[in-house]
Amino acid sequence: MKPDFRTVEALWGQIPLYLFAIAGMLVCAWLWQSYGVEFGFQSIAHNLGLFAGFFIFVGGPVLLWRLARAKPESPIAWVRERLLSRTARHHLIVGLPMFALCVVIIPAFSSIKSMIPLFTEYTWDETFIAWDRALFFGYDPWLLLQPLLGYPVVTAIVAAIYHLWILLLYVGPLYFAFSPQVNEIIRRQFFLGYAMSWMLIGGLMATWLASVGPVFAEPLLGIDTFRAQTDYLAAANREIPIMVVPVQQMLLENFHLNERGLGSGITAMPSMHVAICALYWLAARKVSPGLGRAFFVFMIVIWIGSVHTAYHYAVDGLVSIAAMIVLWWVVKAVIRAWDRIPSPFAQPTLRTNTVPAE
Template sequence: MKAAEFRSFWLSWRANRAFFFVFFFYILAVASASAFWRIAVDLQIYSDAFLLFGLGVTVILFAGISLRVMLERPPHLFPALWDRLLANRLPERLIVGLPVALALPLFFSLFTSMKGGISRIVPFYADSALITIDRAIHGGWDAWQILHPLLGTGPLTFALNFLYNLWFIVMLVILFCVTFSVGNGRLRSQYLVAFVLIWALLGNVGATVFASVGPAFVMPFYGDDTFSPLMNYLRATNANYPVWALNAQGMLLANAALDGPRLGSGISAFPSLHVAVATLNAIYFGRFGGLLRGAGIMFLIAIQLGAVHLAWHYAVDGYASILATPVIWICAGWLSDLPRQPVTADVAG
C-alpha cells in the first residue's frame, strides 16, 4: 500500500471508527433477530432512493459552486473551479464521507426490515396503556383535543403536514452535510453514532418493547373508535387542503397486510422517531447558537405538534423521544473518542 493510500485509509478509519463500531453490532443484532424470529430482510430497499438523493444533492452543490466561480469571471474557469474545490477540502471530505454514505442505504434497509417484523416478535398491545398515560399527563384529555382549538383549521393543518413531510428532506440534508463535514471530527462522529443509536434503540428496540400502532390505526387494528373524531376532521379538511398524512397512513396500512419489507413500510408509534431525529438536530444546531439553534427548536416543536395533530402519535411518544435522545447523545459522545476540536460555525464542516 502506497503512503498516500495508507494516509487516506487511516484518515477515513479514524474519522468513522465509532460509527462503524456501532453499525457492526447493529448488523449482528439484526442478523440474530432475523434468524430467530424469521424476519425477512431486504438489504437493497433504499439503494436506489439514496443513489438518486446523493446524485441530486451533488449536482446542486457543484452547480452552486460553479455558479459562484463563474460570477467571479476568472481568466481560466476549470482551474479556478478546481482550486475552489480544493479550498473547500473536497478530497478530504470524500475520503471521510464516502464510506458512511455507502453504508447508510444498508442501515436504513436493515432498520425497515426489522420495523416491518415487529409483529412477528410481539403483537401490537401497548396502545391502550399509552392512551391511558397520555390522558393522565393531560388532565384526562387526549392531547389532540387540547391542541384542536388552536390547530384545527385547514391552513394550519396543511402547514403542519407540510413541515412533517419536510422532515424527511431536512433529515437527509443534515445527515449528508454532517457525513461529509471535516471541521470538527468529534462532533461529526458523535452525531453519526447518535443517529444510528436513535434508530436502533428507539426505532427498533423501543418500538418492539412498546409495540403500538398510534391514533390513526387503533380503529383498523383494535376496532377502537377513540380517535375517529380526529380522523374525520382530517378527512374533511382533505377536501379543501391536502392532508398527505392520510395517503401515507393508507399506504402503511396496505403494506402491513403484505409479506416482506418495502420502502417506507412498517407501523410503530412509541417512541416517535420523527421527534427523536428533530431533537437530535436541535441538539446539534444548539452547538452553533443563534439562528440555527432557534430553527432547530422551532422545527422540533412543529414536528411534535404535527405528530399529534395528524394522528401519527400520542403526545407521550414524542415526550419519550425528547427525554431519551439527549441520553443517547451523551452515550454517543463517550463512544466518539476522537480528539476534541473547537466547534466551528460551518455546519457543513
C-alpha cells in the same frame, strides 16, 4: 505521496461507529434469518438513488449560488480546483464511510420496523392514551390543538412541514458527513448517535413499547378513541390535499400486505421523527448557536405536527426527546473513551538537532 495523517487519524476516530454499525447489521441479519424474512437489497439501491436525487436537488442550486458569488473566469477550473484540493479529498474520504452507513441503515431499519408484529403484539396504545390524558388534564392532546390548528389550510401546512422532515434523512447527513464547518468530534458524535438512535430508539424501544398510534388504533386494534380526529383529517383532505392522509393509507395497506421495503412498518412509540429532530438540535447547536435554535423550533413543530396529524401520542415525542438526550451523553462518553486510546497512526513528532551555544 506522503500520507495525510489528519485523514488517517479521522478514520481511526470513526472506528466505534463502524463497530456499532457492524454489530447492528449482524443483529438485523440474525433476525432476518431467524424469522425467515428476506431483506431486499434493492431497498439500499433505492435509498442511494434518493440520496443522489436530493444531492442534485439541493447541491445544484448551492453550487450555482457559489459560482454567482465568486464569478470566476473559468467556472470549470474553479469547480475542479475545489473538488481536487487536499481539503476536499480529506472531507470526501472521511465522510464516505458515514454516508454509506446512512444509505444502508434506513432500509435495514424499515425492514426491522415492519417485523415488529413478528416479535410482539401492539399492547401499549391504551396505556399511552391514559398517559396523554394524565398530562393534559383529562383531554386527548389533539383536542387541545384543534381550536388552533383545526382548519384544512392550516392542517395542510402542518402536514407539509411534517414531510419536510425527510430532508433530515437525505440532506442533513450529507452536510454532517462532508461539510468543513463540522469538526471531527461533532461529526463522529452525530453519526454514532444517528446509528444508535435508529437501532436502539427506533428498533429496541419501539419493539418493547409496541404501539400503532392514533390513526391506526381503530383499523388495527379496534380502539375508536380517535375516530373524530381521523374523520376530520379525511374531511380536510377532501377540501385541500393533506399530505399525510394518502401516506397513512399506504402504510396501512403495506402493513396488511406484509411489505418490508423502504418506508414500511407501523410504530408510534417512540417517535423517530422527533428523535431525529432532537439529534439535529443537539449536534447543530455545537456547530452554530443559531442553527441549534432553528432545529429546536423545528423539533417542537414536528412534535406538535405528529400529534395533530394523528401519527403519534404526545408522550411519544416526550419519550423520544428524553431518550435522545440520554443517548447523546452516551455517545459523547464513548467518543471520549475511544480518544483516550493511543492511535497507531499518530503523526511522528519531528525532532531537530540543536547545537548548544558556546
